[in-house]
Structure formats: structure tokens, C-alpha cells
Amino acid sequence: MAVPPVPTSGDRPALSRRTARRILAPLALAQFICSFAGSNMNVMITDISEDLDTSVQGVQTAITVFLLVMAALMIPGGKLTDRYGRKRCLVTGLAVYGVGALLSAAAPGLGVLILGNSILEGVGTALLIPPVYILITLLFTEVTSRARAFGAVMAFGGIGAAAGPLIGGLITSALSWRAAFVFQALVVALIIVLCRHAEDPLPADPARVLDTGGAVLSAVGLILLVMGILATDDNGRLSAALLLAGGLVLAWFFRRTVVQERSGREPLLSLSLFRNRVSNLALVTQHLQWLLLMGVSFTVAAYLQVVRDYDAIRTGVVFTAATLGLLASSLGAERFAKRREQRTLVMVGFAVSVCGIGVLVGMADGTTSAWAFTPGLLMIGLGLGVMLTPSVNVVQSSFGEDRQGEISSLSRSVSNLGSSVGTAVAGTILVADPAFGAYAAAMIVLGVVGLGGLGTAALLPRERGAPARTRG
Numbered sequence: 001m002a003v004p005p006v007p008t009s010g011d012r013p014a015l016s017r018r019t020a021r022r023i024l025a026p027l028a029l030a031q032f033i034c035s036f037a038g039s040n041m042n043v044m045i046t047d048i049s050e051d052l053d054t055s056v057q058g059v060q061t062a063i064t065v066f067l068l069v070m071a072a073l074m075i076p077g078g079k080l081t082d083r084y085g086r087k088r089c090l091v092t093g094l095a096v097y098g099v100g101a102l103l104s105a106a107a108p109g110l111g112v113l114i115l116g117n118s119i120l121e122g123v124g125t126a127l128l129i130p131p132v133y134i135l136i137t138l139l140f141t142e143v144t145s146r147a148r149a150f151g152a153v154m155a156f157g158g159i160g161a162a163a164g165p166l167i168g169g170l171i172t173s174a175l176s177w178r179a180a181f182v183f184q185a186l187v188v189a190l191i192i193v194l195c196r197h198a199e200d201p202l203p204a205d206p207a208r209v210l211d212t213g214g215a216v217l218s219a220v221g222l223i224l225l226v227m228g229i230l231a232t233d234d235n236g237r238l239s240a241a242l243l244l245a246g247g248l249v250l251a252w253f254f255r256r257t258v259v260q261e262r263s264g265r266e267p268l269l270s271l272s273l274f275r276n277r278v279s280n281l282a283l284v285t286q287h288l289q290w291l292l293l294m295g296v297s298f299t300v301a302a303y304l305q306v307v308r309d310y311d312a313i314r315t316g317v318v319f320t321a322a323t324l325g326l327l328a329s330s331l332g333a334e335r336f337a338k339r340r341e342q343r344t345l346v347m348v349g350f351a352v353s354v355c356g357i358g359v360l361v362g363m364a365d366g367t368t369s370a371w372a373f374t375p376g377l378l379m380i381g382l383g384l385g386v387m388l389t390p391s392v393n394v395v396q397s398s399f400g401e402d403r404q405g406e407i408s409s410l411s412r413s414v415s416n417l418g419s420s421v422g423t424a425v426a427g428t429i430l431v432a433d434p435a436f437g438a439y440a441a442a443m444i445v446l447g448v449v450g451l452g453g454l455g456t457a458a459l460l461p462r463e464r465g466a467p468a469r470t471r472g
């Protein structure tokens with residue numbers, strides 16, 4: 001019997017506006033809650049450390065491990081979507097995440113918090129995020145509708161990261177830090193209910209084999225690298241050993257992948273993905289964008305609480321500026337995409353963010369007013385909102401439907417690795433000497449990273465048939 005052809009994007013009719021909204025709602029909320037989890041603990045540093053009798057560095061480790069688990073398992077998570085189906089992986093990931101949130105809420109100590117928040121929520125996120133981006137790419141086939149969909153999801157993701165400190169601060173001040181994890185579990189339950197409207201446009205392929213050895217090697221390599229960064233301020237030799245070990249394990253992973261491809265076996269991650277120069281450059285910009293976002297979030301939140309002695313709610317209110325900026329610019333993604341090249345949007349985003357970092361350093365010195373942080377955070381929010389969507393769109397659109405599982409997981413892994421590196425680097429500098437000098441040093445490092453992102457974006461090629469510049 002002949003096997004019916006797999007439908008392509010050209011075979012599927014465009015979604016109606018109502019159907020699009022019903023599908024986008026759970027996908028956007030899923031990205032929101034995962035981004036929220038990565039930043040809301042920043043304002044709970046003092047409360048959690050006192051309640052669980054641990055240190056600021058212990059809480060930083062929990063935050064970083066959560067982001068690292070996501071990055072390390074995102075590629076295997078993406079491969080599982082091909083084998084088991086996108087919707088099934090989405091719902092399973094949500095369920096694992098919800099269990100982790102509830103366990104974190106009841107944590108009696110740092111160990112259980114790491115198990116619930118860092119491990120289970122990290123694993124759940126690695127399962128649920130790749131399907132979000134794959135489904136958008138497969139279901140929204142027109143350039144403008146896809147830009148609108150990615151804009152909505154990235155807006156919710158950015159808002160989750162930027163508003164995480166505010167929402168977490170409000171919940172912590174009104175109830176406790178534990179209630180913030182209960183809030184996450186309730187949102188996850190809502191997403192599962194809304195997911196009943198989502199349909200998988202492609203059938204699952206049970207014949208697809210997961211490269212378990214490659215998954216272990218890639219995860220171990222990434223974990224060793226980030227743990228090496230975390231160990232910098234405690235033990236230089238240990239840090240160097242971890243970084244070297246991580247590099248060697250990743251080299252082993254890539255060598256193993258080459259051998260598998262030459263022998264005709266399917267590796268965890270095809271190296272052919274890295275032969276697309278445009279996608280490679282856009283992946284670097286994604287990595288640096290999330291490194292900036294999470295690095296700035298952790299640095300400012302830790303400085304305000306440890307040095308300025310702000311409570312969770314005051315710290316969260318300061319971040320309202322970043323949330324508003326990111327929301328305003330993210331929601332204009334579709335309009336921007338029609339009028340400007342995606343390369344231009346990414347360059348503008350990095351330029352504005354770097355200027356915002358300069359303002360954060362300049363205005364924070366010599367004043368005790370919390371309002372001194374709002375102009376810089378507003379600029380960073382505006383800059384990130386402008387460039388998050390075009391970077392993702394460039395990466396996803398560089399490959400066909402048959403590669404969406406791989407590129408989506410790689411894209412999210414690169415972004416989450418940026419988040420974990422940003423938190424680790426900024427935290428390492430700040431925890432070593434929690435004073436204004438260390439705060440300024442961490443922000444300057446992040447500013448240099450932003451300049452690197454600007455330079456990378458400038459290397460992106462100009463688009464053929466680029467949108468004409470229009471007035472208004």
C-alpha cells in the first residue's frame with residue numbers, strides 16, 4: 001500500500017484569525033511561564049536564602065542549574081517531538097513542569113528546591129518549548145502571519161523574563177516565595193486545558209531513533225562549561241579543569257557526530273545545520289540577546305537586594321520599566337517586519353540595549369533613588385523587544401519543515417545556554433564583591449557582549465526583496 005505524502009505548508013490553508021488566537025494562546029503562555037521561571041527567583045534571593053538557611057550563591061546555583069538543564073536537554077527534547085509528536089511532548093513537558101513547581105513550593109531545603117525547580121522544571125521546559133516553535137513554523141505559513149505569531153510568543157517570553165521580578169516580588173511580599181511556585185503550577189494547568197485546541201499538523205514517526213549517547217555527551221559538556229564559569233570566584237584551578245573538561249566532552253560529541261553521519265546513522269544533531277551561514281549568525285544573536293536579558297536581570301536584582309537592601313516588591317517594581325519597554329516593542333513585531341529588514345531590527349535592538357546598559361551604570365552611581373534604574377531598564381526592554389522576534393524568524397525560516405524539530409531545539413538550546421551563561425557570569429562577578437564596583441564591572445561586561453551582538457548582526461546579509469521603508 002502506498003504511503004500518503006506528508007502535507008507541506010503549501011497544502012495547508014491559512015488559519016482563520018479566531019483559530020490562530022486559540023492556538024497561539026497556550027503556546028504564548030507556555031513560553032511566558034518558562035521565561036518567568038528563569039527570572040522570578042531573582043527577587044526572592046534574600047527570602048529563599050533565609051527560609052532555607054542557604055546563601056545567595058546557593059540560590060544563584062539553583063537559578064543557573066535550571067537554565068542549564070533547559071539548554072542541555074533542549075536538543076534531545078526537540079528530537080523527541082519527531083518520534084512522539086509535537087502535541088504529546090508539549091503536554092508531557094507541561095505535566096513534568098507542574099510537578100516540579102509544586103515540589104519547589106513545598107521544598108524544606110535547597111536540595112529539594114534544586115530537584116523541583118532546577119531539574120524537573122528544567123526537564124519539563126526542554127520537552128515543551130521545542131513544540132511551541134515547531135507548531136508556529138508549521139501552522140503559520142505566511143511571512144506576516146508567522147512574524148505576528150513569533151512576535152506574540154516572544155513578547156510573552158520577554159514579558160515573562162522581564163516581569164518575572166515584579167510578579168514574583170508581588171507574590172512574595174503578599175504571601176511568600178512558595179506561592180510563586182504555586183502560581184506557576186496554576187498557569188501550567190490552564191495551558192494544559194487550552195492545549196485541547198492545538199492540533200499536530202504532522203504525524204509522529206515512531207521509527208525515529210534518539211541518539212542517547214550524543215544526548216549524554218552534549219548535556220555533560222554544556223554542564224561542565226557553565227559549572228566552570230560558576231566556580232571561577234571560588235577556585236581558579238577547579239574552574240579551569242571544568243572548562244577544559246567541558247570543551248573536551250563537546251569535542252568528543254562533535255567527532256562522534258561526524259562518524260555517525262559518515263556511516264549513515266542519524267545523530268542527535270546534524271552538523272549540516274551549521275552550514276547555513278545566515279542561521280549561524282542569527283543563532284549567535286539569539287544567544288547574546290538572552291545572555292544580556294538574564295545577565296542584566298540577575299545583576300540589577302542582586303545588587304538592589306544585597307547592596308541596597310531592597311525587598312522583593314521594591315525590586316520587582318523597578319523592573320516594570322523593562323517589562324513595559326519589551327511589551328511595547330515586541331507587540332510591534334509584525335509592523336516592524338513589514339517596514340524594516342530583520343538585520344536592521346537586530347542591529348537597532350543591540351544598539352539600544354547597549355545604550356541602556358550605559359545609562360544603568362551612569363545613573364546608579366551616587367544616588368539612592370530606585371528611579372535611577374528605570375531609564376536604562378526601559379531602553380534595554382525596548383531593544384530586546386525589537387530584536388528577539390527577527391532573530392528567531394531568521395533561524396526558523398532558514399530550514400524546511402523536515403528540519404524544524406532539529407533547528408527549533410538547537411535555537412532554544414542556544415538561547416537558554418545564553419541565559420545560563422549570563423546569570424553565571426554576572427553572578428560570579430557580583431557575588432565575589434557585592435558593591436557598586438562589582439555591579440559596574442558586571443554591567444560593563446554585558447555591554448561588551450551587546451557590542452559583540454551588534455557586530456554579529458551587521459554580518460547578516462541584506463534580504464532580497466526587503467520591505468520598503470515607509471512613513472508613519
